Every structure is written in structure tokens, then in C-alpha cells.
Amino acid sequence: MSHRTVKDPAARPSAARRTVMRALVYKGRHRMAWEEVPRPALAAPTDAVVRIVKTTICGTDLHILGGDVPTVMPGRVLGHEGVGVVEEAGTAVRLFKPGDVVVVSCITSCGVCARCKRGMPSHCESGGWALGHTIDGTQAEFVRVPFADGSLHRLPQGVGEQEGVLFSDVMPTAYECGVLRPAVKVAERVVVVGAGPIGLGVVMTSRLHGPSEVIAVDKDEHRLEAARALGATKCVENAGGARVVETIRALEGGEGADVAVEAVGRPESFELCAELLAPGGRLANVGVHGAPASLALERLWPMNVTVTTQLVDAVTTPRLLRMASAGLLDVGPLVTHRFSLGEVEKAYEVFSHAAEERALKVVLSA
Template identity: 30%
Template sequence: MRATVWHGKRDVRVETVPDPRIEKPTDAVVRITSTGLCGSDLHLYEVLAPYMTPGDILGHEPMGIVEETGSEVGDLSPGDRVVVPFQISCGTCYMCREGLPTQCETTQVTEFGSGAALFGYTKLYGRVPGAQAEYLRVPQAQFGPIKVPEGPPDDRFVYLSDVLPTAWQAVKYAAVPAGGTVAVLGLGPIGAMSCRVARHLGAGRVIGVDHVPERLTRARQDGVEVHDLDEFDDADGLIAAVRDATGGRGPDAVIDAVGTEAHGSTLGRVAQQAAGVLPRQWAAKLMEYAGVDRLGALHLAIDMVRRGGTVSVSGVYGGMTDPMPMMTMFDKQIQLRMGQANVHRWSDEILPLLTDDDPLGVDSFATHHVSLEQAAQAYEMFQKKADGAIKVLMRP
């Protein structure tokens, strides 16, 4: 089959690789009909290269048709149309029963102290072959795949694999009071969808922050009050503007949808670049212990949110010893929630919204549709934010 394969920093290629096969009774093989390019994939393209191995198959946002099943996959059958969540979880362990499939005790990658295994996402999360491919082996298929109706195009459902539950969880974790105000930092796919979800769930005001013109325009069209980072000399100016717009208090909640790609820290940028040229085992240690994340967005969220408010982090961070402004967080009585999205926890709430009315605008959410063979160009375009690229879907 053809698949998107990682070969090094900023080096992905579409190559012919062996077809996946059933290896365990709880496996299924899915023929991919659509698969997304995620902002988290750019971490592999750039920052998290030390954790990758040449030959790794990328991607974790798939949907398709079940082609083959093992003997223990419940009522899943060949021909079923399914969305596959990005995490691999069993559905029966303590963590899954608690609504935390990202912490699944059956698939936890204990070797690295990580949570549930993920498709196409580094050795830290199991090095499971990913979904930017013609076919995907799905472990724990008795629980993972979500059946969706025939008929509507893939764009109606594919975001249930990651974008929708990640945005939904970000808003739920933000605990925005009814009629309250939430600020969303970063208006890429997750930030843009978080704005839509927040409005749908009853936020009175949604404030979006970014510096990419196409993202700001799109958010404004969605009814979001936007602030362009490039119009301010520093973070203090932006914070002052948001406070002025919220009675001098600040928003009730702030969602950090940026993560480790945030701009603003020269030290972080240098450390990340150093990690890219060191031997892999040295670079991995630098990433883990030297605190190489650029924390501009998270610090901005902490400073911006009102006292007693909530900061919800959906952006991915990688360092382990990053300095946090604990005195400010304690003094302001900030609540901080974060984590990978627990897809199955939210899917039953989201599925009824994927109707003909399309209240979250999923049908037109993708800015680009490309063939799988164009994956390398798509990565470059998305990384450079070229051609107005906000969300890219690939079709094998």
C-alpha cells in the first residue's frame, strides 16, 4: 500500500510499504477514505524528531470502511463505515470506564511512562503505524472504531477522530459559565473549532487571538471577536486590550490551542533547533529534561484569565522541566486542566450535531483536500501556513 513515511526533520515521503494485516483477535483493518493532517503532526515534522524513527508511518485522524476483522471485535463487521479515534484504548479497564481512554491501562506505553498508545505518533506512544495511508490496522477494534451513517460525505464525520472531541474537551475543561467569556489562543484547526463549540455550548462572548490573516478572517466570520497579535508591541498590550473588553477583569476562561509551537521564546527556539541536530538519544534527553518548550501561549493564558478563572490547555507541550509561574497561578486561584482528548467520552454528545443542519460547520471546515500522493507538499504548505491552509484532508 501507499503511506506517508517519516524520514527526518521536514522530510516526509509517500512510499510503498507492506499492507497491514490482522495480528490479534481484537484487530480490524480499515480502508482509509479520508485522513487529516493535524497540527500535532507538525510536531513530528519539526520539534519531536528525536523521538521518531525513519520509516514511521504518520497520521492519526482517519475514517474509512472496515475491510477485515479479527474474531473478537464485537459487532464490527466488514463494510461498516467508521471513524477511528486517534488513541487506542480497550474500553474495559479502570481508566476507560472513568471516561479517560487516553490513559487506557491496557495500551499505556509504560516503557516511557506515557498514556494510551496513539496512531502514528512517536515511540513515546507506541510507534503504532499511522493513518495517512491506504489501509490501517486498528488494534482494540472491539471498542475504538465509531460507526457512522452511510450517505453524507466524509467531511461530515472525519473530525470525530480528533478535531471535534479535542475542541469539545477544551471547552468543557474551560468551564465557561453560561453567557460568560472565553478567549482562545491560536485559531488553527483546534482553536477555530473550539470557538464554534464554545458558542454552541452557550458562551456569551468568544475572543480569538492569532496573527495569521486567513485565520483571523475565518474566526471573524464565525462571530468571534478577534485580536491580531501583530498589532501589539508585546503581550502586555494584548492583555490590556482583552481586559478592557471584559470590564477590566479578563475572560472567565482561556483556551491554549497553541502548545509547543508558540512563538516568543528565543531560548526555546534555540533548544529545539539544537535537538534537531544532536544524535537522537541526546536530543531526546534534551527534549525531556531541558525544558525546551516555547511557553509564550501558556504564560499569556495565565496572565490573561480573570482571577478565579480557568485555563484549558489543548495544545501539545513536550518539555518536562519548563518553568511555570506558580506564584501567579496560586495567587489568582487559577484552575488548570489539560490533556489529550478522550474521544469516546465526548462522541455521544457530538454525533447528534453531525446532522444536515451542520451547526458546527464541519462540511466546509477543511480549507484543502489533497490526494495522499501530495502529502509531502501538504506538510510543507501547512507548516508554512501557505495558501490559507488551516485544515488539510487527504484522500488515498
């Protein structure tokens, strides 16, 4: 796969010598600030420092701000998605050099611990979901990426920098947690509850597996329009209540869903997915939850169903990038709003009112 390199990174005005930068810092529940912080430097020979070119805001960031992710401490630079240029690479980094244009994976993978070797870098013993969580993240001018060889991907030809940010998290999460984990098969009926960026990613990537139906469910008609444009065969506006279950069942020919994907992160959408399952069905939870959801075992116990949960491992990122590079996966329509990096707080405002703003993914440019 061919890739891009910025020819002369040293030509930019002394970026490598700067000791401070601006970044979006989490200040505790519902508080954040775009402020000056120390510019990250290499801390280990396996690190790279990446100058951010594009970044974005994830639903997970809103969950962090809402207090749903208590492992994020005040003072943390948020963000786990980005495309940038390698500024510095540690002496042990073999695959990347200054000037390389890269996608920063939301998952940091050492590649050698027991969990990485099991193909589960989401729970890497010295990485996993670290960026914008337990170490400083990508909503910043620069980011330190540990284990650069396992945690960066070259941006291939044919994939724009803006589209590239969708491969940090959205597309691998959608595909791995919403399609591969519940093992969507040919001619199956898939229901996707929640047509935000991740749900839409599930609509797009489930179609790679040949389902007979992909039914998108959301409260928002604009998101359903997007779902239809991206390959949903049917759309259901979810006004709440029992009617929605009847409506979806009717669309499925009364049989229930082989795979129901929860892509919202709320108890009621998880419980709706459980109600929609056909015997033998799989409920794939993709959403980030901050409250318990109930599991109707009194009804589900004889139904041969499976509930899957997963944090993205981001092991399919190279494959998905290759699909995009070949023109087989167009993620462009997922980007609806653009801001400069300095407008990040405004971008949060828009993204947190996604329905009114008709926002899917907001991309911030340095």
C-alpha cells in the same frame, strides 16, 4: 442513528489480497517518505483493518516532524485521523463488519482496563494515542485499528466523509480539552489563543455552553475571519508585546477571562493565557508543547485559578457526530485544501505554511 455501508467491498480489485501498500513513513527529524510498506493485517481478534478513504494532517504531525515527540520512532507510518471502510474485522469485533464506513478515532480504547473504565482512554493501558505514534497510522492506504469496537465510530447520515475526518481528533479535542475540561459555563467570558483548526473547534463548541463572549486571538487575520464566521464575538490580532493583553482586557470590560484556552503549543501563548485570567479563571492547555513554559506563580498564587491539561479521550465523539448529523455542528468550513493521498508530501508543505497558504485543515482523498 442511521449509517452507511458500502454494499459490496469484495467488488473492488483484490484489495484484500494485496500485501503491500503506500504510506507516509517518518524517517527522523524533518524527514518523511511516501513509500511502499507491508499492508497491515489483523494481528488480534479485536482488530480491524480499515481502507482509508480520507485522512488529514494534524499540527501534532508537524510537532513529530520537528522532533517534539521523541516517542515516535523512525519507520513509523504517521497520521491519527481518518475516515475509511472496514476491509476486515477480527473474530472478536462485534460492532463492525466489512463494508462499514467508519471514523477512526485518534484514541485507541480497549474499553476494559482501569483507565478506560475511569473514562480516560487517552491513557488506555494497551492503547491511548497509539496511531501514528507507537503503532502505524492513517496516512496510508490501509490502517490496522486495534480494539476496533472501542476505537471506531460509524459515520452517520448527513456527515460527509470529508467532514468525518474532523471527528477523529479536532472536534473531540477542541470540545473535551478546551470546553469540558475547564467547564465553560453560561455567560462566561472565553478567550481562545490560536485560531487554527483546534482553536476554531473550541470557538464552535464553546458556544454550545452559552458563553457571553468568545474572543479569538491569532497572528493571522484570515484565521480571525474564520473565527468570526464560526462564532467568535470578538477577534484580536496578536502582534506580540504587552499591548495585546491591554486590548483583550478592554474587550472583556477589564475583568479578565473566565476561561483562557491555549491552542497553539508555544510558551508565549501559554503565558499570555495566564496573564488574561480573571480571579477564579481556568487556563485550558490544548496545545502540544515541545519546550517548557513559565507559570507566574508569584502573581497567580492568590487568584483561585486552575490550569488544566489533557490528552483527548475521544469519549464525546459519538455525541459530536450526532450533533453534526442533526445539522447542529457544521465543520465543513474547517476544510480549506484538498489533495490526493499520493500528494501527501505536498499537503505537508502547504500545511506547514498554513498562514501563507490560508490553510486550516487539509484533507487527503484515496
